[in-house]
Amino acid sequence: MLAGFTGICVAQTASQKTSLKKVNDLPANTSLSTTVIPHVTVAVADEHHSLSFKKGDEFQKTTLVNSTTVLQRGDQKFDIKSNSSVTKTYNVTGESNTGFAVAVVTKRITDTLFAMGKSMQYNSDSPTDTSSFIQKRLTDMVGQTANVNLSNHDVITQITGQGNQVVNDTLFAFTGLQPERLVKGSSLGLTVNSMAMVAMQKNYTWADTATDGSTKIKNTFWIQAKDDKTTTIAFESAQRQPYTNSNTNGVYVIDNTTGVILTRQMQSITTGYQVLNNVVYAASRRTAFTESCYKIH
Numbered sequence: 001m002l003a004g005f006t007g008i009c010v011a012q013t014a015s016q017k018t019s020l021k022k023v024n025d026l027p028a029n030t031s032l033s034t035t036v037i038p039h040v041t042v043a044v045a046d047e048h049h050s051l052s053f054k055k056g057d058e059f060q061k062t063t064l065v066n067s068t069t070v071l072q073r074g075d076q077k078f079d080i081k082s083n084s085s086v087t088k089t090y091n092v093t094g095e096s097n098t099g100f101a102v103a104v105v106t107k108r109i110t111d112t113l114f115a116m117g118k119s120m121q122y123n124s125d126s127p128t129d130t131s132s133f134i135q136k137r138l139t140d141m142v143g144q145t146a147n148v149n150l151s152n153h154d155v156i157t158q159i160t161g162q163g164n165q166v167v168n169d170t171l172f173a174f175t176g177l178q179p180e181r182l183v184k185g186s187s188l189g190l191t192v193n194s195m196a197m198v199a200m201q202k203n204y205t206w207a208d209t210a211t212d213g214s215t216k217i218k219n220t221f222w223i224q225a226k227d228d229k230t231t232t233i234a235f236e237s238a239q240r241q242p243y244t245n246s247n248t249n250g251v252y253v254i255d256n257t258t259g260v261i262l263t264r265q266m267q268s269i270t271t272g273y274q275v276l277n278n279v280v281y282a283a284s285r286r287t288a289f290t291e292s293c294y295k296i297h
Contacts, residue, residue, distance in 0.1 A: 051154050051191065052258065053100050057092040058297035059190055059260070060107075066288045067176040071274055071281040078281075081114040082176035089296075090190060099151040102188065104180065106144050111175050134175065146182055154187050178289065190293065192252075194259035197223075197231050216240045224251060231256055244272030250289070264291040 063086045071078040087108040094101035113120045113134075120135075122128065124142045128135040149158040159182050182188070205222040217239045225232040231254045239246040250266025266289045274283040 050152050051100065051150070053092045053095065053102075055092055055095045055100075056297060057295065059090040059293055060087065060296050061090065061190070061291060061293040062087045063178055063289070063291045065176040065178055065290075067285055069174055069283065069285045071276075071283050073279065073281045076281075078115065080174050082111065082174060084111040084176040085109070086177060088180070090188070093147075099149060099157065102148045102150055104146040104148060104182065106141050109138050109142055109177075111138060111177070113175060115174075138175070146180065148182060148188060150188055154191065156182060156184050156186055156188060159184060176287070190261060191259040192254055192261060194231075194254065194256055197254070197256070200226075200231075202226055214242050229256060230254060230262065241272070244270060246270040258295075260295065261293060263293075265289065 063084075065082075065084045067082050069080045069082075071080070085108075086106065089103075089105050089107055091103045091105070092100050093103050109122070109124045111120075111122045120132070122135050122138050124139065128139050130136065144161070146159055146161045148156055151157055200223050202223050202225065205220065207218065207220045209219070210217045217237065219235060219237045221233050221235045223231065224234040233252045233254065235248075235250060235252070237246075237248040239248070246268055248266055248268035250264065252261050253263040254261055266287075268285075268287045268289070270285045270287070272283055274281045
């Protein structure tokens, strides 16, 4: 069996002759990685980015993801489609001369998963099917809180709480959920340095690169549009790993006054390998992502 959950069972048929890699060629946990959403780094001026948060400020962010995953080995082919929605709040619970305390809370999750002509539907506002492993995992996420200590310059200095647990098992990745990437030393991701963008005109372009172990990422940004209220930054991102490659493009719409990222939209294509039950599958995923954020207090 490849994977099983409420109402859906994807069967593993007899082995087919294929030139695909052998399972011993790959690490046992090889999987199609979740697309990394790049933080906007506004050139070197980001190091002088000062947050304007105040205790009691609260932001709400909703992320919508539609994804299609295809697993193939010889004549075997599995199509898995998902539509998901996650709402989180970011509450500034404290402030000091050196920074802020922010509570990141997962408030609501909905998810619909289609495979083999059947579907699974989940809504955290409604009772769940307690026999479903995947629904239990989703229910466990709702209400989780990550407590983040943030410097005045939007650098995470400490993270505590369950809300930063990474979702990394293969079946759960098929739900299309995008994990919150709260990493010590990185940005919270709600704002960019709006002051640094004042002098940037349309078509201004910059780039950055990052390496994390065997993962290499290159991002290119440019000013696509600008008016008195907002700035639209377009981007292209390439992520390279030993067994997975991703290409992503999209836009950010930023409030010129506060620096809050009001909207993120992106599309990505990821290709690589997936190891399931000691069997290697060629894998690909197409993802469409829309995120909106606004201040509620």
